[in-house]
Amino acid sequence: MNADLVQRLTSPAGVEALLLADRQSDPSSLAAAAALRAAFPPELASAALSQTELRRRAQTKFGPSAAGMLFTRDGLEQATRPAVAGHHASRLVAAGAKRVVDFGCGIGADAMAFAAAGLDLVAVERDPATAAIARHNLTSAGTAVGSVEVVVGDAEELAAALLTPGTAVFCDPARRTANRRLWRVQDFTPSWPFVLGLLDGTRSAGVKLGPALPHSFIPAGVHAEWVSHRSDTIEVCLWSGTDDPPDSRAAMLLPGHRLLVRQTPPALEVSDLRRYLYEPDGAVIRAGAIGVLGRLLDASLVDAQIAYLTGDRLLATPYAEPFEIVDRLPYNEKVLRRWVSTADIGTLEIKKRGIDVDPAELRKRLRPRGSQAATLVITRTPHGAQVLVVRRAALPAEPR
Numbered sequence: 595m596n597a598d599l600v601q602r603l604t605s606p607a608g609v610e611a612l613l614l615a616d617r618q619s620d621p622s623s624l625a626a627a628a629a630l631r632a633a634f635p636p637e638l639a640s641a642a643l644s645q646t647e648l649r650r651r652a653q654t655k656f657g658p659s660a661a662g663m664l665f666t667r668d669g670l671e672q673a674t675r676p677a678v679a680g681h682h683a684s685r686l687v688a689a690g691a692k693r694v695v696d697f698g699c700g701i702g703a704d705a706m707a708f709a710a711a712g713l714d715l716v717a718v719e720r721d722p723a724t725a726a727i728a729r730h731n732l733t734s735a736g737t738a739v740g741s742v743e744v745v746v747g748d749a750e751e752l753a754a755a756l757l758t759p760g761t762a763v764f765c766d767p768a769r770r771t772a773n774r775r776l777w778r779v780q781d782f783t784p785s786w787p788f789v790l791g792l793l794d795g796t797r798s799a800g801v802k803l804g805p806a807l808p809h810s811f812i813p814a815g816v817h818a819e820w821v822s823h824r825s826d827t828i829e830v831c832l833w834s835g836t837d838d839p840p841d842s843r844a845a846m847l848l849p850g851h852r853l854l855v856r857q858t859p860p861a862l863e864v865s866d867l868r869r870y871l872y873e874p875d876g877a878v879i880r881a882g883a884i885g886v887l888g889r890l891l892d893a894s895l896v897d898a899q900i901a902y903l904t905g906d907r908l909l910a911t912p913y914a915e916p917f918e919i920v921d922r923l924p925y926n927e928k929v930l931r932r933w934v935s936t937a938d939i940g941t942l943e944i945k946k947r948g949i950d951v952d953p954a955e956l957r958k959r960l961r962p963r964g965s966q967a968a969t970l971v972i973t974r975t976p977h978g979a980q981v982l983v984v985r986r987a988a989l990p991a992e993p994r
């Protein structure tokens with residue numbers, strides 16, 4: 595889609611086309627295409643149908659607001675979830691920001707949260723169609739409090755002019771390659787050196803990156819916060835010019851649980867398995883906050899390299915899921931198959947850490963055909979690989 599077509603979609607004819615597209619039960623069907631083409635030019639008809647598909651898909655992320663927004667396929671995928679964008683905005687507000695430049699705003703999910711939080715906003719996007727979409731999303735939401743400007747251009751060329759003293763900055767760089775497994779700073783755009791420059795401490799700055807960011811890439815003096823939302827660990831955001839202790843790390847479980855790790859996290863001992871096993875949230879693990887959590891739970895590690903904690907007491911925590919260990923088995927498929935059969939297991943959940951096995955494949959080989967449900971945890975322990983039969987512990991975790 596080009597910027598012209600975005601304009602046409604927001605014109606009265608475009609709005610009519612979108613209304614008709616929304617009445618189609620399957621916007622990808624031939625019948626829907628025929629209905630739209632009977633009333634509108636082919637380009638507009640097809641753009642309205644694609645938008646309708648994207649809006650329906652976007653409901654998972656944006657809820658009812660998706661119905662009034664415009665998207666590109668990539669833009670929707672890359673857009674920050676509203677709850678997380680709201681968290682970014684509240685951090686900038688807490689840092690005293692009044693004006694923010696969002697470099698690489700995409701379809702505007704973060705930008706919408708900044709504008710709704712009362713910040714004056716300049717949103718920069720180099721792709722003209724995506725910028726036109728961000729402009730639509732920002733203006734049609736009607737939630738902006740301060741001034742809103744969307745600029746089409748290259749962040750790296752515009753930075754010197756836009757970053758006036760006192761202006762905060764946010765950047766959620768795109769990846770040039772589709773390879774999600776390989777974490778390469780060379781793939782970022784705006785470029786990694788540019789992104790690092792934003793974090794030089796001369797202003798309040800937030801940079802959103804994937805949660806797999808190796809700690810060695812975090813610049814000195816910066817605070818790194820890994821964020822989980824609805825049990826997904828979705829990002830790490832690097833912050834500078836905020837009130838966070840320099841070089842600290844945190845696990846943020848939205849909406850409101852935050853575990854802070856200062857420079858040297860406490861070391862935990864490894865112990866034999868105790869009554870309870872705690873499975874920490876992904877943000878806690880990524881942030882290196884296991885030691886802090888272990889202290890809170892009076893728990894130790896099951897292995898120096900494995901992110902399971904074990905303790906004698908069942909304590910409520912939002913940072914980990916607690917299990918009671920009800921049995922221990924050797925890591926031996928024959929023994930496990932016999933156990934599954936004897937215990938009449940039909941629904942089998944398998945978790946594993948530090949053991950090279952595919953749980954889905956193992957489940958098939960164990961042939962669970964019975965009437966009972968069970969959870970197995972395969973992990974390294976001080977006594978080698980073991981399989982723990984566990985059940986979710988009764989004490990509910992604090993609400994997230």
Ligand SMILES: C[S@@+](CC[C@H](N)C(=O)[O-])C[C@H]1O[C@@H](n2cnc3c(N)ncnc32)[C@H](O)[C@@H]1O
Nearest residue numbers: 673674698700702703704720748749766783784
């Ligand atoms: C990950 S997306 C941003 C998503 C956005 N935070 C949101 O929540 O909707 C990154 C965006 O940066 C844009 N971009 C990449 N390099 C840029 C550059 N040098 N200048 C301006 N925009 C850029 C891309 O076109 C893409 O739309």
